[in-house]
Amino acid sequence: MADAAARFVVRGHVQGVWFRASTREQALALGVSGIARNRDDGSVEVMARGDVAALDALERWLHDGPPRARVDSVRREAVGIDAVPDGFGTG
Helix, strand or coil: CCCEEEEEEEEEECCCCCHHHHHHHHHHHHCCEEEEEECCCCCEEEEEEECHHHHHHHHHHHCCCCCCCEEEEEEEEECCHHHCCCCEEEC
């Protein structure tokens, strides 16, 4: 059961390096639902919901990302659970 939700904005070399697909795999392994999508400014936005420990684990993973990524920063903000979709998509 989801008891928290967050929006993460990941900046760096995070597009074109399988970041969204890798985030989906990691999120599903943690039992987190949501979506990862590219933004026009070159960052990746991740909307996620799950238990607090799982969101914390996802955030730690986002600081590294997949092997070809270079993450410069991760910003996290709380959002309402209803703002995050079920399942996990990449858009």
